Amino acid sequence: MTVNVRDVLPRDAIPSVDNPAFGDAYDWSPDDEVIAVTFADPPRAYPVRFLQFHEIVNDAVGGATDASKKGSTDESGADPIAVTWCPLCGSGIVYDRTHAGRTLEFGVSGKLADDDLVMYDRETGSEWKQSTGECIAGAFEGDSLVVRPAALLSVREFRESFPDGVVLRPPGGESEAASPDDEPVPIDYDASPYEEYASGEGFGLAAHRGTNGRREWGRTDDLDPKTVVLGVEVDDDALGFPVPRVRAAGGVVRTTVGDRDVVVFATDEGEAHAYADPGYDFAVTDTGVTADGTTWGPATGVAADARRLERLPTRRLYAFAWRDDHGPDAFYRAD
Structure with a gap:
């Protein structure tokens, strides 16, 4: 299918998390959602509250089983994964970072493909559409990343189901997602920059920014665009x-x-x-x-x-x- 790619922000204006730290504490609502990677040992939770400012976490976990992964571990024996979140598409997907014999590290390109996050890998500069995991430009064009099992749970569900689980600590730093314009500013994790967008009827970048060029849904059945x-x-x-x-x-x-x-x-x-x-x-x-x-x-x-x-x-x-x-x-x- 045809993909519409456009530049929106400078590369890395939304910073990926490359050295994640974990702990037991989470100081926000137990109803907040997390992307839970339960094949990790211990299970790990990545709060959407943090991901909306970072969009990608480059991590390496232990404890994978043959049933949970199809890639390969890196030289240290860890299992490299990318936990990804696109606020405009509500898309939470975990990918294997091992591809074609290499361990890739992903960043936020500043581009959108059909209103979806475009990731880039720092090894080759190749660009990847987050919702499909397909490389749309660069050395790996036409290749696809392997999807890994994950779940969107509330903090409460995660803690009750995985009492030994750990939660991503607030990464800190600056992000364009925290800013009223295109310049990154210090992150306030108490803020919810996509709350109005998530509850509104429109979809895509124009709906989020309140600009012209909003997309039409056109379906007459029981599905809303943000179902x-x-x-x-x-x-x-x-x-x-x-x-x-x-x-x-x-x-x-x-x-x-x-x-x-x-x-x-x-x-x-x-x-x-x-x-x-x-x-x-x-x-x-x-x-x-x-x-x-x-x-x-x-x-x-x-x-x-x-x-x-x-x-x-x-x-x-x-x-x-x-x-x-x-x-x-x-x-x-x-x-």
């Missing part, structure tokens, strides 16, 4: 699961994407989570999701008897961004 979608891709097949449609189906959807049997749960927090379908007859009851004689946590895939579902690599993003990448028919429908 939260969980995208599952298997080989060349892609299917986006809008949270309202999963909820309308009873909160559980079982289907096939490519050759993979998938089960998707919608939560009361407005998110969706996808797992490899073990073949159980899941049902949503007053006590939670039940199947095979026990209760399961839809946000974690963990059963009361300690069994654990295999979380699939997914992309969490707004409906307009999924449509930009995959077209108008790549959405799950119950019929």
Whole structure:
């Protein structure tokens, strides 16, 4: 599909986090959302409150299993990942930083592709569209990054489900996202520069900045442009699961994407989570999701008897961004 790329800011005006530090404390609301990387040892949480000012965290974690990764560790034995967030697209995706035998470090290019973050790697200067992981310019053009399993959880859910987990500490510094213009200023993590955009009807950069050139949605069905979608891709097949449609189906959807049997749960927090379908007859009851004689946590895939579902690599993003990448028919429908 055609990608519209434009320059918006100077390179690194929004600073990536390249030396992340973690701890137990989080001084903001327990309802705040985090991107949770639960295959790390210990599990790690990256607050969206911080990511909206940084957009990329270059990290290296331990504890990956064969089921959770398809890349390779670096020379130190760590597992290099990039935790990425585009505030305009509501897209939270974790990528493997190991590509073509090299460990890449990503920064914010200052460009947008269809209103989505364009990352660049500091090794070759190649540019990558965040929502797809595809290299759109440079030495790796046409290549794609490997998606890793991750979940969008509240701080409360993360702490309850992973009591040994750690949280990214406030990175600090300056960011254009903290500024009323294009000049970076010191970050105030109490601020929420995209709060009005997230709750408004418009979408894309023009809607965020309140300028001309706003995009039209044009759909007449039940999807708004900023409906939260969980995208599952298997080989060349892609299917986006809008949270309202999963909820309308009873909160559980079982289907096939490519050759993979998938089960998707919608939560009361407005998110969706996808797992490899073990073949159980899941049902949503007053006590939670039940199947095979026990209760399961839809946000974690963990059963009361300690069994654990295999979380699939997914992309969490707004409906307009999924449509930009995959077209108008790549959405799950119950019929």
